[in-house]
Amino acid sequence: xxxxxxxxxxxxxxxxxxxxxxxxENINLDVYENEFLTVMGPSxxxxxxxxxxxxxxxxxxxxxxxxxxxxxxxxxxxRGVVFQQYTLMPWRTVLKNVTFGLELKKIPxxxxxxxxxxxxxxxxxxxxxxxxxxQLSGGMQQRVAIARTxxxxxxxxxxxxxxxxxxxxxxVIMQNELLKIWESEKxxxxxxxxxxxxxxxxxxxxxxxxxxxxxxxxxxxxDLDRPRDRTSVEFLKYRKIIYDILKExxxxxxxxxx
Amino acid sequence: MNxxxxxxxxxIFSVICLLVFWEGLAIYINNPVILPxxxxxxxxxxxxxxSLLGTGSLIDNAIVSIKRVLLGFIIAxxxxxxxxxxxxxxxxxxxxxxxxxxLIRPIPPLAWVPLSLAWFGIGDVSMIFIIFIGAFxxxxxxxxxxxxxxxxxxxxxxxxxxxxxRDILLKVIVPASSPYILTGLRVGIGIAWMCVVAAxxxxxxxxxxxxxxxxxxxxxxxDVVIASMIVIGxxxxxxxxxxxxxxxxxxxxxxxxx
Ligand SMILES: Nc1ncnc2c1ncn2[C@@H]1O[C@H](COP(=O)(O)OP(=O)(O)O)[C@@H](O)[C@H]1O
Ligand SMILES: [Mg+2]
Numbered sequence: 346x347x348x349x350x351x352x353x354x355x356x357x358x359x360x361x362x363x364x365x366x367x368x369x370e371n372i373n374l375d376v377y378e379n380e381f382l383t384v385m386g387p388s389x390x391x392x393x394x395x396x397x398x399x400x401x402x403x404x405x406x407x408x409x410x411x412x413x414x415x416x417x418x419x420x421x422x423x424r425g426v427v428f429q430q431y432t433l434m435p436w437r438t439v440l441k442n443v444t445f446g447l448e449l450k451k452i453p454x455x456x457x458x459x460x461x462x463x464x465x466x467x468x469x470x471x472x473x474x475x476x477x478x479x480q481l482s483g484g485m486q487q488r489v490a491i492a493r494t495x496x497x498x499x500x501x502x503x504x505x506x507x508x509x510x511x512x513x514x515x516x517v518i519m520q521n522e523l524l525k526i527w528e529s530e531k532x533x534x535x536x537x538x539x540x541x542x543x544x545x546x547x548x549x550x551x552x553x554x555x556x557x558x559x560x561x562x563x564x565x566x567x568d569l570d571r572p573r574d575r576t577s578v579e580f581l582k583y584r585k586i587i588y589d590i591l592k593e594x595x596x597x598x599x600x601x602x603x
Numbered sequence: 604m605n606x607x608x609x610x611x612x613x614x615i616f617s618v619i620c621l622l623v624f625w626e627g628l629a630i631y632i633n634n635p636v637i638l639p640x641x642x643x644x645x646x647x648x649x650x651x652x653x654s655l656l657g658t659g660s661l662i663d664n665a666i667v668s669i670k671r672v673l674l675g676f677i678i679a680x681x682x683x684x685x686x687x688x689x690x691x692x693x694x695x696x697x698x699x700x701x702x703x704x705x706l707i708r709p710i711p712p713l714a715w716v717p718l719s720l721a722w723f724g725i726g727d728v729s730m731i732f733i734i735f736i737g738a739f740x741x742x743x744x745x746x747x748x749x750x751x752x753x754x755x756x757x758x759x760x761x762x763x764x765x766x767x768x769r770d771i772l773l774k775v776i777v778p779a780s781s782p783y784i785l786t787g788l789r790v791g792i793g794i795a796w797m798c799v800v801a802a803x804x805x806x807x808x809x810x811x812x813x814x815x816x817x818x819x820x821x822x823x824x825x826d827v828v829i830a831s832m833i834v835i836g837x838x839x840x841x842x843x844x845x846x847x848x849x850x851x852x853x854x855x856x857x858x859x860x861x
Pocket of ligand 1: 390
């Protein structure tokens with residue numbers, strides 16, 4: 346297995362009103378090509394910070410990120426991000442949102458419309474090409490955001506709790522769609538979630554961070570064939586394993602009053 | 604807006620009340636130098652092409668005023684929008700210009716008249732300068748606040764799609780702040796319109812609706828004064844409506860996002 350993304354000795358300290366907040370401490374992690382890797386941890390454990398550093402939106406205090414062996418120096422189209430909040434451009438239609446990155450790459454108009462339409466179809470929004478974001482539900486907007494990221498053909502897709510705001514049913518549908526895309530498009534995915542169920546259902550490996558400062562507490566390999574049955578005994582066993590590891594860290598967080 | 608018949612009826616009724624009150628008062632006062640009758644004013648208004656008091660027709664004077672306003676306004680927009688974008692986007696530019704602007708901005712446009720007359724002499728250039736001053740600041744201030752209100756996540760999303768500084772400016776900042784810029788233009792043209800009428804009332808002026816009003820006043824022709832006031836009001840209303848129409852047509856997304 347080839348390493349796609351390497352996190353090397355990564356630490357991050359935020360300065361906030363003169364206080365220093367250590368968000369991440371000495372993270373070392375390899376994400377393999379075509380892997381679906383999920384990061385979990387109590388809130389404030391630095392999941393978003395880690396993702397943002399990989400995306401190049403935040404600078405590490407120490408350490409570095411290597412993508413295909415090359416050090417990451419800032420944001421770039423090789424690392425696509427699906428954010429937790431909705432970040433579609435409200436003045437652009439669905440189609441024009443999805444073609445945004447392709448425009449920047451100077452791909453000819455006909456071709457970028459073709460690519461965009463393909464991904465709009467993949468996320469199940471065929472027929473909504475000319476709709477504006479405000480005409481869509483939250484779940485649909487997030488699907489457009491996913492299409493926009495995928496259409497840009499990044500080396501790795503970074504997703505920060507992309508389904509957190511969705512209702513349970515939509516969420517399950519989106520998880521299945523994401524898996525389909527991941528399998529058909531052969532993507533490497535770096536996924537952040539709060540949901541143990543989601544993590545086990547989707548991932549090859551689940552990385553669990555400690556309470557702040559975030560360190561890698563454990564990495565659980567999910568050795569189940571897909572599609573996974575959320576009610577199977579093995580699935581529930583993984584649930585218990587991850588739940589127990591997380592519980593310790595969540596309790597630490599709560600005791601600190603965060 | 605959803606107006607039912609009752610609402611519309613009331614709106615029309617209030618106008619009728621005003622007209623009846625005016626006409627009654629005019630008959631009672633019986634002195635056209637203080638308050639002319641409606642029919643006298645209407646008589647002026649329904650002959651907009653007839654030369655008045657040897658100074659050209661209502662239309663002629665209105666066109667002169669509109670030309671001045673558009674000229675001053677367009678120059679103001681051409682300068683204020685780019686400066687506002689640069690000030691909103693680059694902190695250095697903002698810090699460099701902010702103090703100067705905050706010092707000049709509170710000065711009412713008409714306070715510039717003496718300087719303007721000294722610099723540009725009596726005539727069109729002076730008036731256009733006053734209009735420019737009036738329109739410049741609302742456009743500038745709205746543009747700056749538009750740029751500053753662009754959500755950071757939108758910029759970050761664009762960065763991760765491969766946008767660089769220039770793309771961010773042209774493909775994110777400018778479109779995202781364009782509703783604010785348009786609001787600035789609308790406020791700016793309103794102020795410009797007020798400035799032109801005031802500027803045309805100054806000594807040395809010999810055309811325009813402001814001039815026509817003052818000249819008619821000196822001849823005690825209050826029917827022409829009020830007819831001109833009505834035209835001034837209507838043109839101001841139309842200018843505002845045009846820009847509101849553009850706002851509603853092209854920036855639905857802005858309203859819907861809120
Ligand atoms: N820009 C920032 N400035 C200061 N502190 C920050 C900033 N971003 C995150 N933090 C702090 O870093 C810690 C980790 O945050 P985050 O990565 O958002 O955690 P998570 O996504 O796991 O909930 C938190 O304590 C948070 O308050
Ligand atoms: Mg987070």
